[in-house]
Amino acid sequence: MTTRRKVGVLVSGRGSNLQALIDACADPAFPAEIALVISNVPGVFALARAAKAGIPTLTIPHKPFPSREAFDAEMDKALRAAGIEIVCLAGFMRLLSAGFAEGWRGAMINIHPALLPSFKGLHTHRRAIEAGVKLHGCTVHLVTPELDDGPILVQAAVPVLADDDEDSLAARVLTQEHRCYPLALRLLAEGRVRLDGGRALVDSPAPQAALVHPAP
Numbered sequence: 001m002t003t004r005r006k007v008g009v010l011v012s013g014r015g016s017n018l019q020a021l022i023d024a025c026a027d028p029a030f031p032a033e034i035a036l037v038i039s040n041v042p043g044v045f046a047l048a049r050a051a052k053a054g055i056p057t058l059t060i061p062h063k064p065f066p067s068r069e070a071f072d073a074e075m076d077k078a079l080r081a082a083g084i085e086i087v088c089l090a091g092f093m094r095l096l097s098a099g100f101a102e103g104w105r106g107a108m109i110n111i112h113p114a115l116l117p118s119f120k121g122l123h124t125h126r127r128a129i130e131a132g133v134k135l136h137g138c139t140v141h142l143v144t145p146e147l148d149d150g151p152i153l154v155q156a157a158v159p160v161l162a163d164d165d166e167d168s169l170a171a172r173v174l175t176q177e178h179r180c181y182p183l184a185l186r187l188l189a190e191g192r193v194r195l196d197g198g199r200a201l202v203d204s205p206a207p208q209a210a211l212v213h214p215a216p
Helices: 016-025 045-052 068-081 098-103 124-131 166-189
Strands: 005-011 032-039 057-059 086-090 108-112 135-142 152-159 193-196 199-202
Touching (some): 005 045, 016 086, 045 057, 135 166
Parallel strands (some): 032 057
16 A cells, blocks of 8 residues: 655644545545644634544644744744655645745645635735636645745636625635645645646646636
């Protein structure tokens, strides 16, 4: 049996994408397993999700550290001590230092609630509605020192409806996030990702036909 890759997940909140990863990793045939969940915020629901699944957890509050680099160094120490091979950011609300991002380059992924490179940063659903785009969605990408940047692994698009508000659009996108993140982790863990400059080339089945909205 192929050895499963050890994954560390960084969280700061409720952990709905963590749950999607937990559910995927519950299948013994999945090529990765979550070996550690780290939160920078004590008592968040993501930690309860991990504990329920029997996954070791660690809380490292960021406020006592004198710098971002010092905090990241402590996280890095914990991840490497646990033998982590892939890091997943799942609602981790901290900017990472360049050194940490470089140290895990090619082995750290993030999910962003927009179709990158559009709508980097916060309040993506509100900004998508205000911009009048017809398609919105989510992106899983490899992490680089730049915010919401890095080679794209997986994207999913959803329609933006005329009566959407932030909450309704966010809910539609979140459903796709829960599909995309386990898929991206699988692709990376199985070694099916090749980097070509700033692009990630993925060995996967042929893509579906083009998605057009509104439909012709």
